[in-house]
Amino acid sequence: xxxxxxxxxxxxxxxxxxxxxxxxxxxxxxxxxxxxxxxxxxxxxxxxxxxxxxxxxxxxxxxxxxxxxxx
Numbered sequence: 001x002x003x004x005x006x007x008x009x010x011x012x013x014x015x016x017x018x019x020x021x022x023x024x025x026x027x028x029x030x031x032x033x034x035x036x037x038x039x040x041x042x043x044x045x046x047x048x049x050x051x052x053x054x055x056x057x058x059x060x061x062x063x064x065x066x067x068x069x070x071x
């Protein structure tokens with residue numbers, strides 16, 4: 001008597017519903033975007049040449065030149 005009466009008791013509820021699939025796909029896309037952005041930042045950091053950063057030659061007047069002539 002305390003059982004819940006379902007209108008379609010013969011058909012079980014589906015696990016993979018539309019909103020659930022959308023939520024899983026959106027979460028996966030955001031995670032892939034986050035991982036890809038971090039991988040790009042790591043790749044750029046290894047490819048950069050920190051010895052060749054432009055620095056002002058003297059104070060007061062801003063003149064930029066390479067840190068090393070080999071750059």
